Amino acid sequence: MFFGAITPAAAQEEKPSLTVYTYESFVTDYGPGPQIKAGFEAVCGCTVKWVGLEDGVAILNRLKLEGASTSAEVVVGLDTNLIAEARATGLFAPHGTDTSAVDVPGGFSDQVFIPYDYGWFAVVYDSEAIDAPPQSLEELVSGDPEEKIAIEDPRSSTPGLGLLLWMKKVYGDGAEAKWREFSERILTVTPGWSEAYGLLTSGEVPMVLSYTTSPAYHLIEEESDRYHAAAFDEGHYIQIEVAGRIASSEHPDLARDFLAYLISPAAQNVLPTTNWMLPAAETASPLPGAFEQLVTPDKTLSFDPQTVADSRRAWTQEWLQALGR
């Protein structure tokens, strides 16, 4: 393959390599990827090979596309809304890992998928552009159409799917009408979280659908308290990110070890300040003080995975009809 990386040193060739599918922001230099890789490689005698796809939804679609021929051995970055569909591919094997350390809101326990971090979806706003942020989902939907928000596409991104489910949870059958009303306020629907968040930080839009934890990034990395998450009366939809291993993996033991490492204090310590999500298990050191300033929802909203799997297509279709022409 003439485009490939220059072949690593022969010594490295002898080590087994573990292929991990994840989303892009996980594996960039600023994401948790490099530290997790280094940490695991120090103990596993192997090489971790990241494959960074756009988003959790993209990972699921890639797995469907590749089917049994997938080269993935571990998958990091699906969320609880996708696991029923992911399970239905038949590609995953039980994790076989002790998950007693895991503690996520609402509780989550599964034979196949292990939660490694979580966060609540939230509208993050620019306090220099917005004086009176919405206090509820209802205020967001019916607010001033001149004050725009950027959201993500539920077909391509987990935050987009999260908002779709959030609206469905709060409005039920009335969701389509609410989406129609909300569409006046939507500046743009981006394929992924990255593009939407870029619009906020570049000043293109004063609000964006992100996470309650996003302001922590600005507090810690930029020492700025310009961006806040709005707390909504109806409660916030939760995203629990999960990892699993692929049954056809050539290195099932390594894959199992990787999953165990992912919820170990060392790896958990890396996630809050790189992935900007809350740890799903105990961290090696306490969370930075900035995390105490974040919004913690009074009420956590979620659907069970099977309901999401059964209705995702129909609800997405409803969303398309509402926002289409």
Next chain:
Amino acid sequence: MAAGAWPLRLSARPMTGSTDRRWRVAAGLAAVAALAVFLGGACFALLTQADAAPDLFALASDRYLRGVVLFTLEQAALSTLLAVAGALPLAVALHRARFPGRGLVLRLFLLPQALPVLVGALAIIAVWGRNGVVSDLVATLGFDRLNVYGLSGILIAHTFFNLPLAARLMVAALDGVPAESWKLAGQLSLTPLTTFRILEWPAIRTALPGATSLIFMLCVTSFTLVLTLGGGPGATTLEVAIYQALRYDFDPGLAVFLALIQIVLTGLAVAITLRLGRTTAGGFTLGRRARRYDPHQGFVRALDLAVLTVGIAFVLSPFIATIVAGLRSDLIALLADPNVQRAAMTSGVVAIAAATLAVLLAAPLLLARQALERSSSSRGRAAWRGLFELSGSLVLVVPPIVIGAGWFLLLRQVTDVFAAAPFVVVATNAVMAMPFIVRILAPALATSAQRHDRLAESLGLFGLARLRHVEWPALKAPLALSFAFALALSLGDLGAMALFGSQDFITLPYLLLQRMGSYRTADAAGLALLLGVLCLALMALAERGFRGEEGR
């Protein structure tokens, strides 16, 4: 290649006109076959992969899908109208006005085609976005800020990319008017209006069907722009819907259905333009301007100045925005970043391979078509000519995203998709560049044939000797331009990369998208500048290098 290395004949027997033609047609057919296998294979894979036949009736009555089809046509028609209507006064002014930087302006008008679409989209947002320069201006005047997402943004961006193209095609048509006509117009002191009616309009009109159809097709198949500026389901084109059906919904059946609609639509567009006039799309001349003798002063002069100022500001502003935003980022750190270097290397290799392949495919097609033109034409041959002519533009009908998806599905059954990914991306990029190459090369080839065919025939100049003495000199410069175009297109491509990108295979636009995430907006601006500069520099180099050979 050293001149001595060219064998003058292929066999012991001297080549005759008909053997020469046969060779050329055979080479052309080989190129057509390669294209057919590549495009057809992808379609075949999609058709066979769709698990169940889609419920055509349900799909056809889907309100959202109807909206998509309507929006595709609406935005393409409006974009084309804006580009062509805007280009008309600009081309006339550009041709009429006498000022030192005219060549520079023509060159500037070449740049949007070379600018990666993703970079262009970022720049359009910087200029026209809610936080952009124009919005600031509008806001200080007390109006609402502009909304660049959705139809308005797509129209602005399409106009930015296509208006200069249309203007260049029209200027080329004006350059084609014989010098005597201009002289005569000057001697008769025709008014600007009469000159327009008698000379300029008829010339421009010949370029219109080609320019309009090219731009319409480019807008119908527009992908990256609609994806980044579309703003959601309300502004989705078929091309984007196809991509979404595969990437977002994993629904090959729906993708195939949408691809069929796309093919029918673009096919209709082609048929209509062919009916409008059988002229080829015209070309971009690299030639020098015609000398004009009509008076250029007073009102006309002021008008031209105004038109040129607005036009140049419109085309130039996104470039300035890219530079300004890019310079604010830490370029040195970016350049030193091994990831950036690796992505640049990958992009370079992909682009060079794709451009080479594109030229190698397009040239035989056109030579074969020209060879058939030369022969005592029978009816059957016209069909063959049409085949060669159209196959270069096939990719406008079969969208790159469908090609990519088809090959992805096909390859996963035989090999590791990621190992094959670069090859598919190279081939897709090459095919994407072909419509441009055909339009650059075809006019040059036609002109050369017109001038030299009889002489070459009478001298018995055939085979490689003919290629060397007749076609090569005429095609050298346009080939360079084609190569440069293909390079730039491939460097900036994201569509074909969308399905195939991975940690092992990252091109610059792909990296740019990644950096737009991870809260690294400044890096993205810096990368956009680097990518833009790289594309433009490569293009300038390629163009200059080949022209240098000519000894100009």
